[in-house]
Amino acid sequence: EAGVAQSPRYKIIEKRQSVAFWCNPISGHATLYWYQQILGQGPKLLIQFQNNGVVDDSQLPKDRFSAERLKGVDSTLKIQPAKLEDSAVYLCASSLGVGGSTDTQYFGPGTRLTVL
Amino acid sequence: AQSVAQPEDQVNVAEGNPLTVKCTYSVSGNPYLFWYVQYPNRGLQFLLKYITGDNLVKGSYGFEAEFNKSQTSFHLKKPSALVSDSALYFCAVRDRETGANNLFFGTGTRLTVIP
Numbered sequence: 001e002a003g004v005a006q007s008p009r010y011k012i013i014e015k016r017q018s019v020a021f022w023c024n025p026i027s028g029h030a031t032l033y034w035y036q037q038i039l040g041q042g043p044k045l046l047i048q049f050q051n052n053g054v055v056d057d058s059q060l061p062k063d064r065f066s067a068e069r070l071k072g073v074d075s076t077l078k079i080q081p082a083k084l085e086d087s088a089v090y091l092c093a094s095s096l097g098v099g100g101s102t103d104t105q106y107f108g109p110g111t112r113l114t115v116l
Numbered sequence: 117a118q119s120v121a122q123p124e125d126q127v128n129v130a131e132g133n134p135l136t137v138k139c140t141y142s143v144s145g146n147p148y149l150f151w152y153v154q155y156p157n158r159g160l161q162f163l164l165k166y167i168t169g170d171n172l173v174k175g176s177y178g179f180e181a182e183f184n185k186s187q188t189s190f191h192l193k194k195p196s197a198l199v200s201d202s203a204l205y206f207c208a209v210r211d212r213e214t215g216a217n218n219l220f221f222g223t224g225t226r227l228t229v230i231p
Binding site: 091 | 120148150152157158159160161162165167206208218219221222223224
């Protein structure tokens, strides 16, 4: 079974530039998550989709971050404009169920963003 | 509010010795608890989870964890450490009562197994 795919793996940008990350979840997984992992910290949820609808985006800095999951499969996360403090690893995860809190989340390899 | 504490940033253990990585949690209701491992430049890999039932949970690669409700702990253990177990370990909690799916992660514990 193929895992969660993410691209690019690494990205370096200047502050105030924009950047986009792509995620393809495990086939058949209804729920998709984006996490931000700052160096030395655990991952923090940014947004959760169930199919193509947003379940939780309370921690997403909406003035600069946006995300979409068209057709309930792939997802993109965008930052515009980027700030220095956005330097982090952005992890995408997916889980099978539709709202089941016992679900296991499976993570992709992440995108390491460096903002200069 | 949900939170997880991993009191040790670093754990060193000799190869072949038992290892323990500590985790304590705080939730308003009953918890679902998870352990993940992260290798360099890789995403998080699922090890095991506690949902209900037997307090001792067995997972991947010979790891196990014991849920202790009175101590609000979920320590990760392995009887005999391998050098390949060296990685960053994360404990995570989800509050059963809220029904939310998002996980709250600890800050991670770096395990080094010394040959």
